[in-house]
Amino acid sequence: MDPAHTSPDRPRNVTVACALLLVSALACLAQAAVVGTYRPWMTAMMEAQFDMFGLPSYARPDMSATVTQSLVQTAVMLVLTAAGWGVIALFAYRGKSWARILVIVFGMIGVVAGPISIMVSVALATPPATYFATAVPGWLCIIAGMILLWREPSKSWYQAMKPVPVTQWRGTPAGPAA
Numbered sequence: 001m002d003p004a005h006t007s008p009d010r011p012r013n014v015t016v017a018c019a020l021l022l023v024s025a026l027a028c029l030a031q032a033a034v035v036g037t038y039r040p041w042m043t044a045m046m047e048a049q050f051d052m053f054g055l056p057s058y059a060r061p062d063m064s065a066t067v068t069q070s071l072v073q074t075a076v077m078l079v080l081t082a083a084g085w086g087v088i089a090l091f092a093y094r095g096k097s098w099a100r101i102l103v104i105v106f107g108m109i110g111v112v113a114g115p116i117s118i119m120v121s122v123a124l125a126t127p128p129a130t131y132f133a134t135a136v137p138g139w140l141c142i143i144a145g146m147i148l149l150w151r152e153p154s155k156s157w158y159q160a161m162k163p164v165p166v167t168q169w170r171g172t173p174a175g176p177a178a
Contacts, residue, residue, distance in 0.1 A: 008160045014093065017148035020141040021089035021103065027138030028082035032075045034130045042067045044125035085142075092149060095161035100149045107146040114139045 043063060050060050088106070091099035118135070121127050148154060 008157055010093075010095070011153035011157050013148045013151055013154040014095075014157060017103075017145040017154065018089045018093040020145040020148070021085050021092070024138040024141040024145070025082040025085040025089065027134050027141065028078045028085065031131075031134035031138070032078035032082070034134065035071050035075045035078065037128055037130050038071060038074070039067055041121075041125055041127050041131070042070055045121065046070070048124040089145075095158060097158045097162065100154075100158055103142075103146055103149055107142045110139060110142055111146075 046063065046066060084106075088099050088102050092103060114135075118127075121131070
């Protein structure tokens with residue numbers, strides 16, 4: 001953008017929403033840090049799934065290795081999710097409208113998948129307290145961030161932050177150079 005072009009002041013809604021998205025990213029990192037405490041829960045949950053499908057004990061995989069693999073995959077996905085929310089929050093803070101759209105897309109997936117995941121987890125085995133202490137606040141922060149980014153002060157600011165076409169910059173001729 002032209003240095004002479006001044007952008008409007010960032011509304012508090014955008015700042016708070018981006019801070020909430022960063023809190024959600026930190027909640028993902030906290031969950032990744034305590035994922036080792038999920039071992040008994042994951043073992044009980046996998047055994048419940050095997051029982052539900054009627055898999056005999058001789059046909060089941062090595063439970064310790066399967067749980068370890070699942071815990072590592074969970075930790076890696078949580079770290080990647082935290083990085084994703086951090087990057088999206090940064091670009092939303094800078095006024096990139098596409099980041100605001102990504103918040104809605106990924107946030108709506110979380111709004112639908114979050115409660116389903118919790119219900120399935122509770123139905124199969126009781127999750128540890130650290131699961132709820134890290135997952136639920138992060139999920140609520142994403143919901144609040146989505147709402148704040150689409151409320152009116154934020155909406156107007158993002159529209160004002162759209163790039164100005166080169167022909168509209170001050171001092172630039174509209175037609176070809178003479």
